[in-house]
Amino acid sequence: MLAKRIIPCLDVxxxxxxxxxxxxxxxxxxxxxxxxxxxxxxxxxxxxxxxITASSDNRDLILHIIEAVASEVFIPLTVGGGVRAVADVxxxxxxxxxxxxxxxxxxxxxxxxxxxxxxxxxxxxxxxxDAKRVNDHWEVFTHGGRRATxxxxxxxxxxxxxxxxxxxxxxSMDRDxxxxxFDLALTRxxxxxxxxxxxxxxxxxxxxxxxDGVREGHADAVLAxxxxxxxxxxxxxxxxxxxxxxxEVRL
Amino acid sequence: MAVDIAVIDxxxxxxxxxxxxxxHVAPAMNVVVTADPAVIAAAGRVVFPGQGxxxxxxxxxxxxxxxxxxVEAAKSKPFLGICMGMQVLFEHSEEGDTxxxxxxxxxxQRFPADAMLDDKGGKLxxxxxxxxNVHQAMPHPLWTGIEEGARFYFVHSYFVQPTSPDLIAGxxxxxxxxxCAVASDNIFAVQFHPEKSQNAGLALLGNFATWNPGEHxxxxxxxxxxxx
Numbered sequence: 001m002l003a004k005r006i007i008p009c010l011d012v013x014x015x016x017x018x019x020x021x022x023x024x025x026x027x028x029x030x031x032x033x034x035x036x037x038x039x040x041x042x043x044x045x046x047x048x049x050x051x052i053t054a055s056s057d058n059r060d061l062i063l064h065i066i067e068a069v070a071s072e073v074f075i076p077l078t079v080g081g082g083v084r085a086v087a088d089v090x091x092x093x094x095x096x097x098x099x100x101x102x103x104x105x106x107x108x109x110x111x112x113x114x115x116x117x118x119x120x121x122x123x124x125x126x127x128x129x130d131a132k133r134v135n136d137h138w139e140v141f142t143h144g145g146r147r148a149t150x151x152x153x154x155x156x157x158x159x160x161x162x163x164x165x166x167x168x169x170x171x172s173m174d175r176d177x178x179x180x181x182f183d184l185a186l187t188r189x190x191x192x193x194x195x196x197x198x199x200x201x202x203x204x205x206x207x208x209x210x211x212d213g214v215r216e217g218h219a220d221a222v223l224a225x226x227x228x229x230x231x232x233x234x235x236x237x238x239x240x241x242x243x244x245x246x247x248e249v250r251l
Numbered sequence: 252m253a254v255d256i257a258v259i260d261x262x263x264x265x266x267x268x269x270x271x272x273x274x275h276v277a278p279a280m281n282v283v284v285t286a287d288p289a290v291i292a293a294a295g296r297v298v299f300p301g302q303g304x305x306x307x308x309x310x311x312x313x314x315x316x317x318x319x320x321x322v323e324a325a326k327s328k329p330f331l332g333i334c335m336g337m338q339v340l341f342e343h344s345e346e347g348d349t350x351x352x353x354x355x356x357x358x359x360q361r362f363p364a365d366a367m368l369d370d371k372g373g374k375l376x377x378x379x380x381x382x383x384n385v386h387q388a389m390p391h392p393l394w395t396g397i398e399e400g401a402r403f404y405f406v407h408s409y410f411v412q413p414t415s416p417d418l419i420a421g422x423x424x425x426x427x428x429x430x431c432a433v434a435s436d437n438i439f440a441v442q443f444h445p446e447k448s449q450n451a452g453l454a455l456l457g458n459f460a461t462w463n464p465g466e467h468x469x470x471x472x473x474x475x476x477x478x479x
């Protein structure tokens with residue numbers, strides 16, 4: 001049976017992992033390659049890198065990181081952040097990314113999603129949706145949750161599927177960083193509205209939240225950063241917990 | 252320097268990960284990503300990967316003049332098809348109503364929308380994306396050291412239906428059983444991505460790098476035992 005996936009997310013800026021990662025005996029808490037290697041050994045099903053480099057001078061650093069990781073870590077690698085054109089998608093894929101995540105540019109230029117999917121296949125195009133509850137529905141936000149778009153998140157998810165997204169990375173901006181669990185109603189509303197897989201993100205504080213994301217939120221994969229980075233829980237521990245709760249995982 | 256393994260580049264997908272994974276398990280081998288028919292024809296082994304849509308794959312194969320060298324390699328040397336490189340070995344794909352290479356009798360079909368429910372009635376997504384158990388339908392040198400039911404990474408919306416069950420080397424469930432590996436003589440082809448399937452995938456690629464189909468067949472002939 002197909003396993004639900006657990007995906008650690010690494011925020012990278014200027015070639016370094018931003019939030020220090022607390023592995024035992026990790027030589028360099030900011031080295032993305034070493035961290036990727038450790039997560040791979042720990043049983044991560046995929047890895048996601050989010051490049052939040054502000055300076056355009058250092059934007060190519062992510063390419064070197066992906067090249068290095070792809071040479072020794074043989075699980076799927078997703079890279080997002082600053083993807084604005086088909087040429088950006090191409091550069092990341094050539095460096096060794098398996099999937100490229102498009103966020104703000106999907107809103108400003110939806111055609112990019114279609115062009116990239118037509119050129120490289122839907123399997124490698126992830127659309128990241130940052131959603132926030134506004135009155136009785138969820139709205140898409142960009143620029144790290146600062147800018148409202150007026151777009152309904154569920155309708156937007158359907159449109160992205162139509163344009164060729166192969167997967168959606170859904171982050172609740174209300175829950176992100178709160179450790180209070182995924183926005184389950186949002187996750188379920190979008191997962192049930194489309195036929196492509198959904199990665200739930202934003203708000204994980206404990207292992208029950210991962211179970212809830214799959215069971216109640218109908219997520220196909222769960223993404224988390226801090227609970228893994230700071231050593232609160234191991235990937236293996238998370239998977240065992242999910243299995244105990246009747247969820248199929250790769251152990 | 253002689254090319255040990257040629258990874259056929261026809262512009263469909265991330266070939267770097269395929270070549271990197273093979274280099275990782277077979278560091279002494281010369282692995283080349285190439286679109287040059289002469290290099291492919293001269294290589295000791297051939298890997299035929301591919302992602303994307305069937306019509307694009309067939310168009311690109313022909314645009315690059317690669318059809319005959321692929322068909323020839325599939326007859327004559329250790330040949331590993333991956334993902335789209337497995338699907339187009341069959342006669343026809345439902346995806347874009349595409350005629351394929353026709354090396355194996357059978358067709359390629361989409362996961363039918365009305366059948367995509369799990370045992371609790373929950374919706375199953377298409378593409379089939381993630382780690383699924385692969386059941387070995389026959390003993391084969393490429394399964395050496397890989398546990399029965401080991402998980403491999405998949406991402407696809409279409410699957411092959413071989414006319415002859417004798418071809419089936421492996422199957423998976425989503426939710427019904429579908430063929431995810433086929434084998435015949437010097438050809439082994441898989442729907443999943445060994446280059447992204449961590450230890451199990453690396454084991455399969457390592458097995459391919461040292462596989463000698465002729466030797467396997469003759470060993471069986473000499474012993475007089477049934478090879479299945």
